[in-house]
Amino acid sequence: MADNNTHLPPLGSDFVFTVSSSALIDAPREKVWSILLDFSSYKEWSTFARSFTITDASGNPLPDQTPAEGKYMAIKVNMPPKLGEPGWFGSGSAFVTISTLDPENYRAAWKTAGMPYFILHTERWQALSVDETTGKTKYENIEAFGGLAAYLVRLFVGTKLKVGFVAAAECLKKRAEEK
Numbered sequence: 001m002a003d004n005n006t007h008l009p010p011l012g013s014d015f016v017f018t019v020s021s022s023a024l025i026d027a028p029r030e031k032v033w034s035i036l037l038d039f040s041s042y043k044e045w046s047t048f049a050r051s052f053t054i055t056d057a058s059g060n061p062l063p064d065q066t067p068a069e070g071k072y073m074a075i076k077v078n079m080p081p082k083l084g085e086p087g088w089f090g091s092g093s094a095f096v097t098i099s100t101l102d103p104e105n106y107r108a109a110w111k112t113a114g115m116p117y118f119i120l121h122t123e124r125w126q127a128l129s130v131d132e133t134t135g136k137t138k139y140e141n142i143e144a145f146g147g148l149a150a151y152l153v154r155l156f157v158g159t160k161l162k163v164g165f166v167a168a169a170e171c172l173k174k175r176a177e178e179k
Contacts (some may be wrong), residue, residue, distance in 0.1 A: 007107070007129040009175035015123075016150035020142035020162045023169035027041050027176035029128045029137045033106050035175055036139075037067055045175040048164040050091075052123040057113075061094060063158060069101050072113055079160035081167035092157065094122070137176070139169055 011018070025032055035041070039052035054065045061065045067073070075094045078086040100109035106128035112121050125144040131138045143165070145153055153161075 005137070007105070008125050008141055008142055009107075011123060011125075011142070011144045012146075015144035015146040017154045017158065018142055018144045019158070019165045019167040020140070021169040022138065022140045023173045024131055024134060025137040025139055025173045025176050027136055027137055031107055032128055032137045032139065032172065032176045035172065036110065036128070037101075039067065039073075040065060046171045047078060047083055048062055048166065048171065049075060049077050050086075051076040055095075055179065059114075061176040065135045067101060067108075069098050070096050070098070073110060077164060079157060079164055081164050081171075092160075096122075096124070099123075100125075111141060115147075116177060120145070120147040120153070122146070139172055141165055141169060 030033040039054075042049050044053060051074075052067075054062050054067060055072045055074050056062060057072055059072070061103055062071075073096050075096060076093045077094075078090060079092050080090070082090075094112065095114050096110035098108070099111045100107060102108070107125065108127075109123065109125045111123050115121070122143055122145050125141070127140045129138045129140075130136075143161075
């Protein structure tokens with residue numbers, strides 16, 4: 001654990017910047033976990049992460065869309081966050097490998113794929129825990145960016161990513177509490 005206040009693991013020291021968010025969700029952890037991993041439903045409720053597609057290493061969609069460690073994913077996001085199509089210059093994408101899928105500890109992570117490490121590397125973690133004070137589910141979300149292109153990412157979309165991560169937490173909370 002990184003510290004006593006988080007259930008996220010420590011990140012390496014070779015990152016340029018991080019973006020994070022969290023939320024207390026009044027729903028059982030198991031329910032939030034199932035929503036978090038139901039990638040096909042994100043288009044119904046998430047204003048930031050709009051599309052997750054499990055692919056092969058070349059980016060071709062696979063018939064089996066079940067997330068698992070070692071599988072590749074193509075992710076599309078709206079910046080700024082909104083439901084529907086982003087329009088001109090309002091979208092972003094990532095190609096990643098699922099590095100951790102840990103249902104026992106309610107943690108999932110992925111890392112940049114298909115890019116030389118020195119150019120860009122990212123690590124995204126999401127974790128669920130039970131808040132000791134309220135008994136609610138605590139959602140934590142962080143992504144770290146490293147490599148030469150991370151400076152450009154921070155400069156050009158860093159603020160939009162921060163807004164998107166807050167929206168991700170708020171949308172997950174809303175979805176889990178309404179169903």
